[in-house]
Amino acid sequence: MSTTYKIVTINGSPRGAKSSTGAFLKAVVSGLRKRIDIETYELDLSKYKVSFCRGCSNCFETGKCPLDLQDDMPELKKMILMADVLLIGTPIYAGNITAQMKLLLDRMSYWMHLMCLCGKPTALLTSSCGNGANFVKTYLSSAVKFMGGREVSFQNYLVFTENDVQEVENVQRTEEMVADIIGALNDPTHIGERERKDLDYIFHSMQKNMKLYEEEPNFEYRFWKHNGFFEFESYMDVIMNSERIISDFGGTL
Numbered sequence: 001m002s003t004t005y006k007i008v009t010i011n012g013s014p015r016g017a018k019s020s021t022g023a024f025l026k027a028v029v030s031g032l033r034k035r036i037d038i039e040t041y042e043l044d045l046s047k048y049k050v051s052f053c054r055g056c057s058n059c060f061e062t063g064k065c066p067l068d069l070q071d072d073m074p075e076l077k078k079m080i081l082m083a084d085v086l087l088i089g090t091p092i093y094a095g096n097i098t099a100q101m102k103l104l105l106d107r108m109s110y111w112m113h114l115m116c117l118c119g120k121p122t123a124l125l126t127s128s129c130g131n132g133a134n135f136v137k138t139y140l141s142s143a144v145k146f147m148g149g150r151e152v153s154f155q156n157y158l159v160f161t162e163n164d165v166q167e168v169e170n171v172q173r174t175e176e177m178v179a180d181i182i183g184a185l186n187d188p189t190h191i192g193e194r195e196r197k198d199l200d201y202i203f204h205s206m207q208k209n210m211k212l213y214e215e216e217p218n219f220e221y222r223f224w225k226h227n228g229f230f231e232f233e234s235y236m237d238v239i240m241n242s243e244r245i246i247s248d249f250g251g252t253l
C-alpha cells in the first residue's frame with residue numbers, strides 16, 4: 001500500500017498570488033507530486049489573521065495563548081502539526097525573514113521549548129536578491145531545531161525580475177530540494193553528524209532547564225513529563241517516539 005504524505009507549505013510573503021516564494025513552493029510541491037503520493041495544504045500567511053504576541057507568557061506556563069481565541073493561529077498550528085513534510089518559505093526583507101513569518105514564529109515560541117515537531121522533515125526556502133540568505137538560514141534552522149524539526153533542505157532562490165522564477169538555476173534549486181525531501185522520507189531517522197550534535201545539545205540543555213520546574217510544574221514541565229522526555233537519552237529517542245508524543249497530547253498545542 002502506498003503512503004500519501006501531507007505536505008504543508010507556509011509562505012511568509014505579503015504578495016499573495018504574485019509571490020515568487022509562492023511560485024517556488026508550488027514548483028517544489030509539483031516536483032514532489034511527480035515522485036510520490038501527496039496531499040497539499042498551502043498556508044499563505046497574507047490570508048491569515050495572526051495577532052502580535054503580547055508577551056504575557058501564558059503559552060509557556062499553560063500551553064494556551066489568549067489570542068488564539070480571536071485569530072487564525074489555532075488553524076495554522078493544527079496544520080503544521082499534522083504535516084508529514086513542512087516547507088517554510090519566506091522572501092528576505094531588510095536582510096531577514098518577513099514580519100509575517102516572524103509573527104507566526106513569535107506565536108510559536110513555546111514550541112521551541114517542547115521539541116514538538118519531533119523529527120518532522122522541514123525544508124527551508126528563501127527568495128531574495130541575494131543579500132541576507134546566510135543570516136536567514138541560520139535563524140530559521142535554529143528555530144526549527146529548537147522545535148525539534150529535522151531540517152532536510154535549504155535553497156535560496158534568486159529573483160531580480162519576474163522572469164527569474166523560471167530561470168534555469170532556480171529550476172535546479174527546486175530539483176535539489178525535491179531530491180532532498182524524497183531522500184529524507186526514504187530514510188526517516190537519518191540526520192547528519194553535525195545536525196545530530198546540535199539537536200542533542202538542544203535536547204540535553206532543555207532537559208536540564210525543564211527539571212528546574214519540578215517543584216512547581218508549569219505546562220512545559222508537564223508536557224515533558226507526560227511524554228517521557230526526562231527518560232529519553234537523546235534527540236533520536238524523540239524521533240523514535242514522535243507518533244506517540246503528538247497523538248498523546250491530543251493536538252492541544
Ligand SMILES: Cc1cc2nc3c(=O)[nH]c(=O)nc-3n(C[C@H](O)[C@H](O)[C@H](O)COP(=O)(O)O)c2cc1C
Pocket residue numbers: 013014015018019020021022090091092093094095096127128129130131132159
Ligand atoms: C521591502 C523589501 C525589502 C527587501 N529586502 C531585501 C533584502 O534585504 N535582501 C534581498 O536580497 N532582497 C530583498 N528584497 C527583495 C525580495 O526578497 C525579493 O523580491 C523576493 O523574491 C520577494 O518575494 P515574494 O515575491 O515572494 O514576495 C526586498 C524586497 C522588498 C519589497
